[in-house]
Amino acid sequence: MNRPCPNMQDKIIDLMLGALDADEARAVQEHLDRCADCRQYLQSLRAQGEALVGLGQEMGADMEARQAKVIGVLETVSPVEAGTDRIFPFIGGYIRTAVAAVLILGAGVAIGRWTSPRPVDVEQLRAQLETSVAASLRPVVRESILAEVDQRLQAGLSANDEKLRAEVVEQVRRDLRVLAAQFAANSEKLVDERFAEIVQLIEAGRRTDRERVAKALEQITTRTGMGFQTLAARANEPPATLQN
Amino acid sequence: MELCLDERSDQDLVRAACRGDRTAYAGLVRRHYNHVFLVCLGVLGKVHDAEDVAQDAMIKGFERIRQLRDGAQFGGWVVAIARNLSINLLRQRKSTEKALGTGGPPEPARAEASHEDLRQAVARLPWDLRLPLVLYYFDGQNVKAVAEKLDISTSGVYLKLRTAIKELHDILTMQGETP
Numbered sequence: 001m002n003r004p005c006p007n008m009q010d011k012i013i014d015l016m017l018g019a020l021d022a023d024e025a026r027a028v029q030e031h032l033d034r035c036a037d038c039r040q041y042l043q044s045l046r047a048q049g050e051a052l053v054g055l056g057q058e059m060g061a062d063m064e065a066r067q068a069k070v071i072g073v074l075e076t077v078s079p080v081e082a083g084t085d086r087i088f089p090f091i092g093g094y095i096r097t098a099v100a101a102v103l104i105l106g107a108g109v110a111i112g113r114w115t116s117p118r119p120v121d122v123e124q125l126r127a128q129l130e131t132s133v134a135a136s137l138r139p140v141v142r143e144s145i146l147a148e149v150d151q152r153l154q155a156g157l158s159a160n161d162e163k164l165r166a167e168v169v170e171q172v173r174r175d176l177r178v179l180a181a182q183f184a185a186n187s188e189k190l191v192d193e194r195f196a197e198i199v200q201l202i203e204a205g206r207r208t209d210r211e212r213v214a215k216a217l218e219q220i221t222t223r224t225g226m227g228f229q230t231l232a233a234r235a236n237e238p239p240a241t242l243q244n
Numbered sequence: 245m246e247l248c249l250d251e252r253s254d255q256d257l258v259r260a261a262c263r264g265d266r267t268a269y270a271g272l273v274r275r276h277y278n279h280v281f282l283v284c285l286g287v288l289g290k291v292h293d294a295e296d297v298a299q300d301a302m303i304k305g306f307e308r309i310r311q312l313r314d315g316a317q318f319g320g321w322v323v324a325i326a327r328n329l330s331i332n333l334l335r336q337r338k339s340t341e342k343a344l345g346t347g348g349p350p351e352p353a354r355a356e357a358s359h360e361d362l363r364q365a366v367a368r369l370p371w372d373l374r375l376p377l378v379l380y381y382f383d384g385q386n387v388k389a390v391a392e393k394l395d396i397s398t399s400g401v402y403l404k405l406r407t408a409i410k411e412l413h414d415i416l417t418m419q420g421e422t423p
Contacts, residue, residue, distance in 0.1 A: 013406045017387070048413055049381060051362050056382025058359060059291060060278065066295055067277045070302045071270045077306055 004041035005031075012042050016049065128152070258315030261306065269306050276319050277302060279393075280326045282383050286375035287330035289367035297333060301326035323393070334371060365415040373408035376401050 004012060008031055014020050015028045032039050128148070153172050252260075252271065260268035280301055285294035305322040312321055366374060379390045380401075387405070391398045 009410065010406055013409050014402070016409075017402060017405060019387075019402045045409060045413060048362075048409070048416065051359070052366075052377070052381035053384070055359050055362050055366070056282075056378070056384070059285065059382065063278050063281070066281065066298070067274055070273050070277060070299050073299060073303060074266050074269060074273070074306060077266075077303060 002037040002040065004038045005035060008035070008038050009041070012038060013045065016042065016045050253316070254318045255315035258309060258312060258318050261309045266306075269309070272305075272318060272322075273302050276322055279319065279383065280323055282378050283323050283326050283375065283393075284330045285382070286378035287327060287371045288334060289369070289371070289374055291363075293333065294330075297329050298326060301329050304329075320393075331371070361416065361419055365412055365419065368415055369408055369411060373404055373411065376404045377408040377412070380405060 008028070011020070011024070011028045012032075015025055020028065032042060153168065252268070254272065254275070257268045257271050261272065277298065281294055281298040284297045284301070285291065288294050288297065301322060304325055305318075308325075312318060366377070369377065376390050376394060379385050379393060380387070385393070387398050387401050391401045394401065396404075
């Protein structure tokens with residue numbers, strides 16, 4: 001079969017469907033009178049349409065049997081299973097939509113708050129700092145305090161609010177100054193106390209040594225005196241051989 | 245169950261069906277089944293598939309009848325169920341064929357024209373072209389009615405019909421030229 005004129009193909013179909021106005025239809029008809037290929041194309045389309053109608057009738061021939069089959073299946077469906085009541089049947093379409101929108105928005109807000117980063121609590125941070133700084137001055141504790149201060153400082157610095165960040169930095173600085181002053185004062189006091197204890201120990205040792213030396217000298221003096229007296233007494237006695 | 249036509253309106257039949265009256269629903273089936281079937285055929289392109297899905301759609305319509313607010317809208321409502329079921333089945337088939345690597349172009353039909361050739365050619369059309377074609381030729385509806393049923397403009401229906409007719413003619417011509 002020869003092909004129809006390319007620019008006429010759609011117009012021929014539109015003519016067959018009745019989609020053209022009178023002037024367009026007349027123009028296409030005039031072309032068909034002159035063009036055998038387009039005329040043959042229209043005839044072929046009309047034959048195709050008739051075949052489609054015939055096919056539709058053929059397929060529709062069993063409709064009653066199909067309907068009867070469906071109705072037969074309906075018998076097996078229990079009326080109890082024939083749908084369920086709405087939870088709130090009195091609520092109209094718009095109200096249901098509004099309620100659904102509110103629920104969805106509420107859920108969105110809740111999820112947003114739950115998942116968003118929490119802001120730094122300055123008061124809580126300050127209380128923790130004061131408690132930690134005043135707790136102890138021992139090195140280990142001091143290290144942990146400094147680590148915590150550093151952690152809080154990082155948390156404060158990471159906050160988006162510049163003002164809040166400045167407040168946190170200033171507070172940390174103040175607390176560090178207080179910590180340093182307290183540490184220095186307490187360190188001097190501790191050194192003085194230790195020094196006084198050492199001095200007392202030295203003095204006590206000295207006193208003990210003096211007492212021991214004095215006792216030793218007294219014993220030596222006593223024993224030396226007794227020895228001289230014995231020697232003097234023996235010197236005064238006459239030799240035994242001379243008397244015999 | 246008697247097969248006589250029920251003269252009550254769709255609204256009355258729906259109201260009765262909501263109370264579990266299967267006879268009333270049978271009246272709705274007799275009134276709307278043809279259109280439901282043709283829509284399924286238009287989407288799926290195969291009679292057996294269309295029969296199965298049309299039956300499912302009518303049964304689902306009965307099960308969900310109490311969800312229908314306006315009984316006068318039953319026709320459009322049940323057709324929408326049928327159309328969605330058909331499109332879902334078509335998608336499942338395509339995804340299965342894609343997964344299995346099957347489902348290539350159908351084999352060319354015999355050279356001589358017959359209803360079977362035409363049926364196969366119609367089945368090869370894309371469903372969005374086949375559906376208006378089936379409603380126009382098989383159901384004998386005019387373009388305006390098809391546009392209302394498909395919820396598209398009349399110019400949209402003309403465009404789809406024109407394309408469908410042209411493609412169908414090309415398929416049949418190619419089949420005729422196949423040795």
